[in-house]
Amino acid sequence: MENVVRLSSDFNESPEPFITGVRNTFMRPRIVVFIPAHNEEKSIRDCLAGLGDQTIPQDVELDVIVIADNCTDRTEEVALEAGEEFNLRLKVLKTQNNRQRKVGALNSAWKSIYGDPLDLYDKKLTKYQEYYKHSVKAILGMDADSRLAPDALCQLWEGLMSSRNIGGVMAKYTMRMPKKKSFISKDDVRYEEKLATGEYGGPVARWWTHQQKQDMASWLLDLQYRGGSTYVLGGQATLFRPEALQDIVDENKLDGPWQDESDVEDMLLTWQMQKKWKTLISPTARCFVDAMKSYHTFRQQRNKWQSGTVELLTNSDIGVKSKHKWKxxxxxxxxxxxxxxxxxxxxxxxxxxxxxxxxxxxxxxxxxxxxxxxxxxxxxxxxxxxxxxxxxxxxxxxxxxxxxxxxxxxxxxxxxxxxxxxxxxxxxxxxxxxxxxxxxxxxxxxxxxxxxxxxxxxxxxxxxxxxxxxxxxxxxxxxxxxxxxxxxxxxxxxxxxxxxxxxxxxxxxx
Structure with a gap:
């Protein structure tokens, strides 16, 4: 009978000496969370609190990687403190001089697990890294200002594992309604600080948030009516199958799945994935995201989305098409x-x-x-x-x-x-x-x-x-x-x- 040894579950500890001489070694399957965060000290704790609320699928482990991307604030410290507070297996990667913003941050997390094909020294993964890489069965991409509803992770996992040909499952997004500013006493010494968090808003901000919620609801209802297939796996909360992401890397000769050729990197990724894999929305998993609370920020966000979409539709140099292009x-x-x-x-x-x-x-x-x-x-x-x-x-x-x-x-x-x-x-x-x-x-x-x-x-x-x-x-x-x-x-x-x-x-x- 072959020896079967379960490796250490410590996220930051390498059990290299333990592996020597073992004929068959395995690690428990795991979900790894990628959270790119650029100066997100005000929101990262809430995001991690949502992960701490999750019920983890049976016999599956959860690891969290926060990518502190060119941060000049306390994002790293707050993330580590929250990891301890919510009992998460968490580590922080720090980028320096990353010019690709969110794309570069996500790819740095990817390369920390799967290696960097652009490494001039052609470093090989250690045995522990190989075991760890093969134990990763799903990657959850999240924004630092989003929060999963309880049980959302299990629901995303069930959706991803329901069929071998599903490459990614996206949560249903809804915008968080700001609390009324009248809830804060004008005598509160932290009045201005609380307003700055974005958790509170006036009538216009609350009205504007609902319009975005209704717009998102209309889009989600239309996708579900047409079978649940989506032409964009939103970066706020999507569970990916690593093999599907690896296919994008291999087919396009990339150093990571995400690309900055488009302002809508999540849509480009989805279109590339759809060549071989299904991309779906979950009928039950919910993710709460922040809305743009002013006309100006909303216009700039939608301008980026719209310009990126038009670029994908009209730029033949990008060389990617979607079966949902007609939509x-x-x-x-x-x-x-x-x-x-x-x-x-x-x-x-x-x-x-x-x-x-x-x-x-x-x-x-x-x-x-x-x-x-x-x-x-x-x-x-x-x-x-x-x-x-x-x-x-x-x-x-x-x-x-x-x-x-x-x-x-x-x-x-x-x-x-x-x-x-x-x-x-x-x-x-x-x-x-x-x-x-x-x-x-x-x-x-x-x-x-x-x-x-x-x-x-x-x-x-x-x-x-x-x-x-x-x-x-x-x-x-x-x-x-x-x-x-x-x-x-x-x-x-x-x-x-x-x-x-x-x-x-x-x-x-x-």
Missing amino acids: IWRSQFKSFTDLTIRLLFVTLLIVALATDQFFWSWIWVTPIVLASVLNTILAIKTPMHRTIDVVLAALLISPEIYLWVNLITFANVWLGKFSANKKDGWAIQYNAESGKTKSKLKEGIIVSTLLVGLLVYFCIDQRAFLTSETVQTAVKPYLQTGWTILTYLTIFTSLVMLYQIWTLRSSHKA
Whole structure:
């Protein structure tokens, strides 16, 4: 009978002397967590607390690697203290002069286990490292400001292990609602410190967070209705099969699975994985993530996401395709249609009113009613919604404001596609979140108000000329053509909304 020895479970202790002469040695299967953290001393403890709450799958061990990426704060110290507090097997890797940001941090954690193919000395893994590498059955990628709900890890594990051809399973994300600022006493000596954590927010921040929650809920419900396959395994909380990540390394001759060729590195990774593996969302595992609590930070985040997506869709040099590509193009086309309808409607309405040729038709009530029904259902299906959120959704106030912000981003990215200068989406977003850049929203509102005022003044001042028979006759054919095009576009979008309402009848949860 062969000798079977279970190796030491100490994460930082190498049992090399113990291995000598052993014919068959194994380690318990394990999940390793990668948490890239750049100056995350305020959020890393909460992230690790969520891991401490998890029920670990039977006979499986959990190891945590926090990558302190170019940190200038106490991220490393706080992580180590939290590891001891929550009884986690944790170690911290520190990067220096890492220019690839999150991608470089994740790859450094990967190479700490699987070796560095770019090592000039061609170092071989020790026996212990080989045993450890083969014991890793899943890798959980997490952001430092996200937190898993209890039992989420087990649910992700069950999903990943349910079939041999599943390469990654993503948790369902929902944004954490900031607590009311009124909960903090103005006499609290830590008032400003508590506000700085981002845990508290005013009415606008709370409203803005819900819009992002509802947007995420809509996306998750659509994916589940179509079978649960996803075109992006989000970096906030996804459990990967190491073999699937290794396939990406081998096939693309990389030194690690993650690449910085795109601002949406998680989408690029997913598309590469889909060549051989399934990529799914978990129907039950939940992860709570931080929302962008201001217009400025939200715009910069969505600008990065949108520009990265457009780059993947249009840049043939990246050389990767997805079987879900048509879904993303469908989303882009929907945004283009929404933008066209609104710009066309505003233009036609102004010209029609100015020339006294506007006629109301009750057919225009149809898309308004459908949009109200659709957004009300989505608001109700959004986790932890508030009554005010449902009311504002039914009145179309919140959805329309949120949509306009996204449409501005959509237009900005596609126009920027023709620019010769490529912007660094990661740097722009980080600078916005750290307060190094400011929004131009106020200036934009002031300029828009002045333009509207000037337009109204001109229409009133030139009323006689604009309503003259000559002008009406010249403008009428263009108005008729415009209203006809708008009618067909409205019918199309109304059918799309009817279909969305139909899909929401399912029992899937966001």
